[in-house]
Amino acid sequence: MTSEIPAIKLENLQKRFGSVTAVSSISLDISQGQLYGLLGPNGAGKTTTLRMIAGLLKPDTGDVQILGQSVTKQPKLAKQPLAYLPDDPLLYGKLRPLEYLEFVAGLWGIDASSAAPKASGLLELMGLWGNRLELIEGFSRGMKQKLALAGALVHEPKIMILDEPLTGLDAAAARQVKDLLVDYVKAGNTVVLTTHILEVAERLADRIGIIARGALIAEGTLEELRSKSHEVGAYGAKASLEDVFLELTQVGETQ
Amino acid sequence: MNAVGSLPWLIRNELRLAWRAMTAKTKPWVWAVLILLGLAAVIVPLLFFAQDLRGKLAFNGTPPNFAVIIAQGFVLVTFTLLLSGTIASSVEALFERGDLDLLVSSPLDSKVIFASRALSVALKTFFSSLVLILLIVIAGVTLGIWQVLGLIPVLAALSLIAAGFGMLLTLGLVRLLGARRAKTVAQVLSAVVGAAIYLASQSFRFLDNSSTTSGITGWIVRLFRGNVDTSSFWWLPARAVFLDPIGTIAMLGFGAIILWFTTNLVHNTFILGTQTATTGGGKRLTATSPTSNKPVKFASGLTRIVMNKEWRLIARDPYLISQLGLQMLYLLPAIFVFWQPGSSNFSLFGSSFASYAVNIFIVLLGGTLISRLTQIIVAGEEAPELLAMSPAGGENLRWIKFAGVLIPTVLLFSPLLVLIVVRNLHPLVGLLAFFGTVLSLGILQVWNAKIQPRADLMKRGGRGDFLTGLIQGLVTLAWLGVVLGLESGAWWGWLGLGVGALLPLVSLLRPRSSLGY
Numbered sequence: 001m002t003s004e005i006p007a008i009k010l011e012n013l014q015k016r017f018g019s020v021t022a023v024s025s026i027s028l029d030i031s032q033g034q035l036y037g038l039l040g041p042n043g044a045g046k047t048t049t050l051r052m053i054a055g056l057l058k059p060d061t062g063d064v065q066i067l068g069q070s071v072t073k074q075p076k077l078a079k080q081p082l083a084y085l086p087d088d089p090l091l092y093g094k095l096r097p098l099e100y101l102e103f104v105a106g107l108w109g110i111d112a113s114s115a116a117p118k119a120s121g122l123l124e125l126m127g128l129w130g131n132r133l134e135l136i137e138g139f140s141r142g143m144k145q146k147l148a149l150a151g152a153l154v155h156e157p158k159i160m161i162l163d164e165p166l167t168g169l170d171a172a173a174a175r176q177v178k179d180l181l182v183d184y185v186k187a188g189n190t191v192v193l194t195t196h197i198l199e200v201a202e203r204l205a206d207r208i209g210i211i212a213r214g215a216l217i218a219e220g221t222l223e224e225l226r227s228k229s230h231e232v233g234a235y236g237a238k239a240s241l242e243d244v245f246l247e248l249t250q251v252g253e254t255q
Numbered sequence: 256m257n258a259v260g261s262l263p264w265l266i267r268n269e270l271r272l273a274w275r276a277m278t279a280k281t282k283p284w285v286w287a288v289l290i291l292l293g294l295a296a297v298i299v300p301l302l303f304f305a306q307d308l309r310g311k312l313a314f315n316g317t318p319p320n321f322a323v324i325i326a327q328g329f330v331l332v333t334f335t336l337l338l339s340g341t342i343a344s345s346v347e348a349l350f351e352r353g354d355l356d357l358l359v360s361s362p363l364d365s366k367v368i369f370a371s372r373a374l375s376v377a378l379k380t381f382f383s384s385l386v387l388i389l390l391i392v393i394a395g396v397t398l399g400i401w402q403v404l405g406l407i408p409v410l411a412a413l414s415l416i417a418a419g420f421g422m423l424l425t426l427g428l429v430r431l432l433g434a435r436r437a438k439t440v441a442q443v444l445s446a447v448v449g450a451a452i453y454l455a456s457q458s459f460r461f462l463d464n465s466s467t468t469s470g471i472t473g474w475i476v477r478l479f480r481g482n483v484d485t486s487s488f489w490w491l492p493a494r495a496v497f498l499d500p501i502g503t504i505a506m507l508g509f510g511a512i513i514l515w516f517t518t519n520l521v522h523n524t525f526i527l528g529t530q531t532a533t534t535g536g537g538k539r540l541t542a543t544s545p546t547s548n549k550p551v552k553f554a555s556g557l558t559r560i561v562m563n564k565e566w567r568l569i570a571r572d573p574y575l576i577s578q579l580g581l582q583m584l585y586l587l588p589a590i591f592v593f594w595q596p597g598s599s600n601f602s603l604f605g606s607s608f609a610s611y612a613v614n615i616f617i618v619l620l621g622g623t624l625i626s627r628l629t630q631i632i633v634a635g636e637e638a639p640e641l642l643a644m645s646p647a648g649g650e651n652l653r654w655i656k657f658a659g660v661l662i663p664t665v666l667l668f669s670p671l672l673v674l675i676v677v678r679n680l681h682p683l684v685g686l687l688a689f690f691g692t693v694l695s696l697g698i699l700q701v702w703n704a705k706i707q708p709r710a711d712l713m714k715r716g717g718r719g720d721f722l723t724g725l726i727q728g729l730v731t732l733a734w735l736g737v738v739l740g741l742e743s744g745a746w747w748g749w750l751g752l753g754v755g756a757l758l759p760l761v762s763l764l765r766p767r768s769s770l771g772y
Contacts (some may be wrong), residue, residue: 054644079646090638094571095564104552106560107645110475112553121550135571 003151005068007032007159008053009189012062015048018092022048022216025062030207032067034160035181035191038190039198041249045214047087050161053192054084066159080108082155083157087164089148093137095126097147100136101154115154122150125180136185141168149177153184160184162193166200202241212249260363262371269375279473290386297390301397318402318497323485327493332452334413337380339448341414341421341498342428344376349425349521369522373514377418381411406506407496408456409468412495415510419517426524439574446577450584498566557647562659565632568709579627586619614685614738617671621664622692622731628660629697635712657701662691684741691752692734699727700761726762730755 008031015016015023023045030036040046051057053064056070057077065072069078092100098119105115123129126146131139136147145168152160157229166174181191181205195201201208202222209219218228227243258264278286318326329363349355349372358368374477388410395403453628485493495502561678569575633656634643642652668689703723733755740748 032620036665054640056643061624076646076648084640084644090641092564092568092637094568098551098553099564101559102563104641104645105553106557107642107647109557111647112555116551119553148376188313204351 005032006030006064006065007067007144008033008192009065009068010049010053011065013049013052013059013064014103015052015057015059015107023052023059023215026211026214027062028209028216028218028219030083030190032190033185033204035185035193035204037201038192038194038211039208039245040194041212044211044249046211047163048214049211050084050086050163050192050194050252054082055079055193074242081158083152083155083159084161084163085148085152085163085165087167089144090151091144091148092137094135095134096135097123097150103152103209104151105176107156110155110199117152118156119150122153126150133217134147142170142173145169146173146177149180156191160192162191164195165193165194166197198240198242198245208241210248218248260361260367262367262374264508265358265363265367265371266374266378269371270378273375273476275381289739293386293390294393297394298397301394302492314400314402317485318494320485322497323493326496327490330409330413330492330496333384333410334417335448337384337413337417338421338424339441339444340374341417341424342382342444342553343438344379345422346429346438348372348376350429354414361433366518368630370518373422373518373521376421377414377514380417383413384410384414392764398688402497405496405503408503409492410493410755411505412506412510415507415514419510419513422517422521426521432449442574443577446574450581451648453581453584460594464620468700487505557651558568558655558658561652561655565656565659568637569628569631572709575712579631582627583620583623586623609740611681611742613675613680615735616686616743617668617675617685617689618692618731618738622696622734624667625660625664625693626696626700626727627658628664630704631709631712632656632660635709636706637709640704649680653701657697661697681738681742684738687752688734688738688742691729691737691755692731693767695730695734695755696727698759699723699762702765726758730758733758 001224008028008030010026010028013023013026026045026049038049048057052059053066053071055064055075058072063073064078066078066082073080080156090105095103100111101119101122102115103118105112110118120129123132125210126149128143128147128150131143136144139147145165149165152162160181162181165177178200181193185191187208188234192204193201195225205222207219207221207226210217218225220228222241222244225241225248228244228248264561314322348623355368356371359365385407388406391404392406395401396405425441428440431437431439484490491499491502491505493502495506554563633653643649672686672689674680676682701724703720703726707722733751736751737748737755738745740751742748
């Protein structure tokens, strides 16, 4: 049963940069068809974790599996169903939007005849069709973010890793992206996202992981996190994710 | 301490930023060593080898006409070079750094803000050229021509004038084209100016002695021999070079007036809303444009798509192309050093040197072209993480990129390769050396290039690490050795072949991480 294979499996993941431990022994299973929110204070190790999942950083110990394929041992197979959108979009200033999408589709080996209409549709969806003949270097931060998201979607990945995907987006575009992610997950795909806007995670995420000082200090549904927070703090059962997050990260920081 | 918000306070901040930018990549002690070496390179030969000249060139009172003419030319060339630099600095200072909005929105007087920007551009220009000027001044003083001390105030005046005109031109260009294009135009302009000055300096090598009385050379000869009245107003800059008090005061005064005028004009224009022009410059099409219903077609195949992308990025970067062209241009005299009119019978290693010329030419130019192009597309990759996380594979992509520059390089040189075969100019050695050079330098670059911003690749210090540069130089020498050695039947030709082939092979077989690009 493929559905029993986790979309992403982290096994005892560790990463050090010199004397600094960025990620320490994280083990985690993220099921298929989930929107998973990875939260944590600045410098907690979220981006390092995501970069190891995307195959951009080699873990010092441990392994990452994408749909059962090891990122370190079978990188090509593991990367095929994956898209990663970093907080700083990966774009080429002197390409036009369609040329960029053509290139990304080519990297993932998508057939030109199916990639072209898909790319056009994504540009329409992102409201960038009218800008398709302009060079990307002239785009605003929000337009670049939307184009990068279109790039992540053009090869129809089964798993999307998004680092602060709503950065630079206006209210309408942010709403559009959130709706898109919900639909994408409903279709059976998996999304892992980091965000500092806790209301977004509270509304969208099926499960949430909280990282502090490189360690996964709590993981579960919002209800499970509330009960865990209730054990250690004073917010009670009606605590918002913000209350829970602050309570748990303060405990995590002091430990 | 300067009062907070005052002009000196702002200038101090500007200079601090400039210093940090300069020392971010190169440590101050490296600069100090380079400057000392430069000074030693000028002073030592003068002390030991130019003893005979000491005192003989010295003069009192009015400098000789030929010296004034040379000085005038020097002032013109220096000003042109400084101006092209100040346009680029002005684009950065006014539109790119992004802190002007912060300053303009503060309670500081906007005139003071713009004066600090203009003066900082002038100061940066002055200090960045001062080392070279000091070398000339030291050389002059060592030879007894103490009047060349006037070069320092002249440089200060030229920096002020260039900063003033640079800011005005920048505002004009930005209004017409937008900030991004204005910067490109400024950069291309500076490359063209550099190329023009360089070509003019080299043109005399190719002029036959009999033609020195015609054309530019003739004009200069007549100018030198004729009775030019250098006391007129037009020769003030040249006289200032030799510390003429009126010339020096006039130059510095003119510089100050230009900068004062610019500061006032720039301040007013900027406040009136020129800044809004910086975000423009690109014609925006709407979804209802006539081409909107045209079906979108994508190319197929990874190789074609990657090559398309690389050539689009290069073709749309005029600055990169102009700098590349300039670097190729600078190599030409290295070849013509050996091949001058009437020197076809020059002998080297027992053979006519003319027969080597074409093969040396293709090794030097082909090697430089492939090396720079490979560096641009591999080290200058703008989204390395996109490639690293794709399933296409980093090694595969690098090979495709290499093929993407190798094919056009070979096509570009194919007429010369045909010439080598048709004219029987040691065709086997020539073809071996050309393909050996482009393959080995390309491979070295493909597997050793370190990612850096594309815009930095053509800057000084942006050409990769020292070791890779050293190995590339060694490999180029090895292939030149193949040309000279194998054509003359010398044993060291084979040594060159070994070194030229072995070093890239080692680089190719070096173990690499399976992750990443």
